[in-house]
Amino acid sequence: MSSLPLRNHCPYTLDGSASDIHGEAAALRAMGPATPVELPGGVPAWSVTDPELVRRLLVHPHVSMDAHQHWPAYLNGALPADWPLRIWVDIRTVQTAHGPDHKRLRQPLVPAFTARRVRALASQIADTAAAVLDDVAKVAAAAPDGVVDLRTHFASRLPWLMVTELLGLPEAMHDGFQRVNDTVFATDLTAEQAAANTAQATQLLGALIAVKTEHPGDDVTSALVRAHRAGRLSEQELADSLWMMMGAGYGTTAALLDHAVVNLLTHPDQLDLAMSGRVGWDQVVEESLRHQAPVANFFFRFLTEDLHDEATGLTFAQGDALVINYAAVGRDPGVHGTDAHVFDVTRPTARKHLAFGHGPHYCMGAELARLEGRIALPALFSRYPGLAFAVAAPDRLTPLPSLIFNGHRELPVRLEGTSNRWT
Numbered sequence: 462m463s464s465l466p467l468r469n470h471c472p473y474t475l476d477g478s479a480s481d482i483h484g485e486a487a488a489l490r491a492m493g494p495a496t497p498v499e500l501p502g503g504v505p506a507w508s509v510t511d512p513e514l515v516r517r518l519l520v521h522p523h524v525s526m527d528a529h530q531h532w533p534a535y536l537n538g539a540l541p542a543d544w545p546l547r548i549w550v551d552i553r554t555v556q557t558a559h560g561p562d563h564k565r566l567r568q569p570l571v572p573a574f575t576a577r578r579v580r581a582l583a584s585q586i587a588d589t590a591a592a593v594l595d596d597v598a599k600v601a602a603a604a605p606d607g608v609v610d611l612r613t614h615f616a617s618r619l620p621w622l623m624v625t626e627l628l629g630l631p632e633a634m635h636d637g638f639q640r641v642n643d644t645v646f647a648t649d650l651t652a653e654q655a656a657a658n659t660a661q662a663t664q665l666l667g668a669l670i671a672v673k674t675e676h677p678g679d680d681v682t683s684a685l686v687r688a689h690r691a692g693r694l695s696e697q698e699l700a701d702s703l704w705m706m707m708g709a710g711y712g713t714t715a716a717l718l719d720h721a722v723v724n725l726l727t728h729p730d731q732l733d734l735a736m737s738g739r740v741g742w743d744q745v746v747e748e749s750l751r752h753q754a755p756v757a758n759f760f761f762r763f764l765t766e767d768l769h770d771e772a773t774g775l776t777f778a779q780g781d782a783l784v785i786n787y788a789a790v791g792r793d794p795g796v797h798g799t800d801a802h803v804f805d806v807t808r809p810t811a812r813k814h815l816a817f818g819h820g821p822h823y824c825m826g827a828e829l830a831r832l833e834g835r836i837a838l839p840a841l842f843s844r845y846p847g848l849a850f851a852v853a854a855p856d857r858l859t860p861l862p863s864l865i866f867n868g869h870r871e872l873p874v875r876l877e878g879t880s881n882r883w884t
């Protein structure tokens with residue numbers, strides 16, 4: 462059986478600028494449980510949209526995340542050398558490893574994410590959120606029109622500070638890493654931009670590893686450096702794991718907070734339910750994860766052998782690439798009903814989402830991200846009960862140009878708005 466052809470024979474071309482993630486997800490769902498697509502750069506893959514098929518594939522022994530072993534197009538040089546999505550398969554981390562390599566790369570990260578360690582972060586998250594919200598007030602006060610960008614100063618800021626804490630990042634390096642992180646995961650970059658980002662990331666990571674080798678601490682970077690020195694991680698795996706942790710913990714949680722804020726301001730009745738305690742903030746977080754999967758598409762998985770899925774009748778060929786369309790999965794009408802596109806914090810199926818994945822690669826930071834949401838969202842709305850958008854309607858917000866991270870470029874707000882939340 463031959464794998465998908467590597468040139469423009471795909472029925473659906475994914476929009477690298479990600480201007481309408483849910484429109485695209487709905488169109489793909491209508492085409493079937495999995496659909497051949499063309500990725501930016503003309504590379505073919507399957508977009509998998511059906512929740513049950515996703516569950517089956519994510520635990521299937523013939524599905525791997527390791528392009529270095531299992532993607533013929535990558536190994537035989539058929540991919541363009543300057544393919545802008547290369548970073549997603551080049552890096553050597555838990556997210557691109559299979560079988561024993563996956564276990565080996567996951568092991569040094571585990572201690573940072575035990576239930577006890579994450580619970581212990583609650584007071585630190587609350588303190589950090591309070592400090593972040595103090596800064597939000599300062600930024601608004603300094604702006605001539607009183608407008609502050611909540612994406613930069615809240616939704617991105619808190620997760621970034623928590624990731625820098627987990628990794629033990631020296632403060633002097635915060636801004637440099639954040640700048641590269643903010644652009645490196647865009648899926649509409651030119652080859653030159655992607656190469657420049659990678660070069661800068663490499664240089665910053667080298668500096669971080671040097672600091673932590675000399676001055677180790679009780680942090681994830683030091684744990685990874687120790688594993689490297691004990692021969693359990695190669696030099697590349699060490700650098701790439703650090704890079705991956707920053708991306709995994711930051712843009713994702715920023716997207717969760719971003720969309721939760723937009724949805725709550727758009728649905729003041731639901732905000733009231735949460736503020737009055739009639740609906741828990743945990744439920745708000747779960748509905749937000751379902752309705753707006755922060756990782757809209759997950760790149761990549763590969764078939765190590767031909768696979769026929771009885772339930773759907775689909776056959777995937779050895780070497781085919783899979784993209785898991787978590788945005789589509791969260792709004793599946795079969796699971797959530799015909800109003801799956803509606804944000805509803807009272808929805809009984811809110812928790813039936815796969816936003817953190819499923820199976821051996823299930824998100825390590827899921828409980829941390831949930832905790833950040835459950836603490837930061839009530840802190841924001843208690844502190845600024847008059848919060849209102851400084852744009853006329855939700856469709857005036859510009860989406861991030863990323864097929865992966867589902868968020869907005871900016872969330873301009875006024876802290877003391879009118880009774881209309883969109884002004």
Ligand code: HEM
Nearest residue numbers: 555556709710713714717755817818819822824825826830
């Ligand atoms: C709302 C926030 C988050 C979302 C929606 C999210 C989502 C995901 C998804 C979809 C995967 C891949 C699962 C798969 O396809 O099988 C993943 C993996 C991962 N996530 Fe998260 N994530 C979030 C926050 C975090 C945070 C805060 C951290 C750490 C600080 C983190 C660390 C990881 C790691 C290390 C993996 C790789 C696990 C593996 O491959 O074994 N994530 N996440």
